[in-house]
Amino acid sequence: MSDRRTFLGVGVGAAAAAVLAGLPGDRGLPRMARLSEATAADESTDPETFAGDEAFWHGVRRAFALEPRLVNLNHGYSPNPESVLDALDRAVRRISRAPLSFGHWPEEGPEPARESVRRRAAVLLGCNAEELALTRSATEALQIVQLGLTLRPGDEVLSTSEDYWAMWNTWQQRVQRDGVIHAEVRLGAPHPPVGEVVERITKAITSKTKILLIPHVTWLTGHVLPVAEICRAARERGVLTIVDGAHGPGHMPVDVRALGCDFYGASGHKWLMGPLGTGFLYVRRELIRDVWPLTPAWGPREDIRKFEWVGGQSTAPVLALSDALTFHERLGVTRKAARFRFLRRRWTDRLGAQPRVRLLTSGDAGRACGIGSFAIDGIEPAALVRYLRERHRVLVRSFGVAEWDGPTGVRVAPNVFNSAAEVDRFAKAVEMAIRDGMPAGG
DSSP: OOOOOOOOOOOOHOOOOOOOHHSSOTTTSSSHHHHHHHHHHHHHHHHHHOOOTTTHHHHHHHTTTTTTTEEEBSSOOOOOOOOHHHHHHHHHHHHHHHHHTTTTGGOOOOOOOHHHHHHHHHHHHSSSSGGGEEESSSHHHHHHHHHHSSSOOOOOEETTOOOOHHHHHHHHHHHHHHHOEEEEEEEOSOOHHHHHHHHHHHHHOOOEEEEEEEEBBBBTTTTBBHHHHHHHHHHHHHHHOOOOOOOTTSSOOHHHHTTSEEEEEESSSSTTTOOOOOOOEEEEGGGGGGGGOOOOOOSTTTOOOGGGGGSSSHHHHHHHHHHHHHHHHHHOOOHHHHHHHHHHHHHHHHHTTTTTEEEOSSTTTTSSSSEEEHHHTTTOOHHHHHHHHHHEEOOOOEOOOTTTOOOOEEEOOTTTTHHHHHHHHHHHHHHHHHHHHTTOOO
8 A cells, every 4th residue: 555645654752653553554544644643642752853853754755756866955846745636636626527616706705625725824824814815826925915015106115135036026017117116135145143134124224115025034045034023123114014935834933923024925835845826925904905916806805815816727726735734734843844954954064064165044043944055166056056966866956146146056955855864965965076076067
């Protein structure tokens, strides 16, 4: 019987292991439920203890269908567990058989399964369900706000030099279309101390600044910004805050109320490992009316669902997102975050000892989670990425000046199914490139 469509964990501490050993086999509880009981059985176990338990994470890996010859450390988009792929397939087939039963028409009202996903996602983000729109991506979520808020010529929007390129392009459209001013704050790589990050951004706010857009986790270097402190300073100055949370939910704990932001856009297909075509937009309830949807919709202007209508679209990805949320919830975000930090430290500690390696991500506690970046003096990032892929079957991502206002480098982003041995394989390959050089052409 295949284990990939179920979720088996082993080696999770003495009490949890005992639960696993004492449960019946495939005739008993589904293995995902078995893992839930197993991890709950040892609640005293610190997540950091689970972080280095390779047997436990090997069990997680078995929930995925992965290319066995590749070491994939580039997770801007994450593979889905097979349970999610199965759910997506079922949803597509059901919709194809009876599309009108899935809420495609406004007179039918909200589709119950979709509303269930909304409620669960609201718990994930720490907000009320009536403040959360289900979008097709983090990019769409953020653009709804960037393009939907009223701005006049001369108004200023402020962001950092580490915004995702699509968000930068969106501000440029408003510059060209509406005559607004777009200003940026440079933070450098690695970022300066937390207090200086807050100070640089706060000092850049002027009397013309209306909106501040900041990333929760920077997409290339993986820095976690002090969002709560920044949002508090912005609110004191009457500035609305948009947080790009594309790499937040599923990667680490998120509580938008605690962050104090006005808007938060997130992805369902990255660290939550849901289907492509899923995302979230949090809008503080009293601001929903002030934001125009990208596509004119029916219904009250105060209804968060006004942001979801974009014409004909399949509801299958949103419905399958329910299974991704289940996978995430049963694994636990604190365990995931601890594992991500463990894997990042494993390669940064090793490569950071190399004289020619420059770590571009701060190693301070709490300032990064799973994503990290580095550069090597004398080695072009794109060439190193090509060498790792072609000679060692290791996938990472290079970035350059065309993507952000900072140094060129290589991004490394492991996921829950990556092993410590795979991270070591990557680090060893980089050490070989430094020591022996790389053949021409990679």
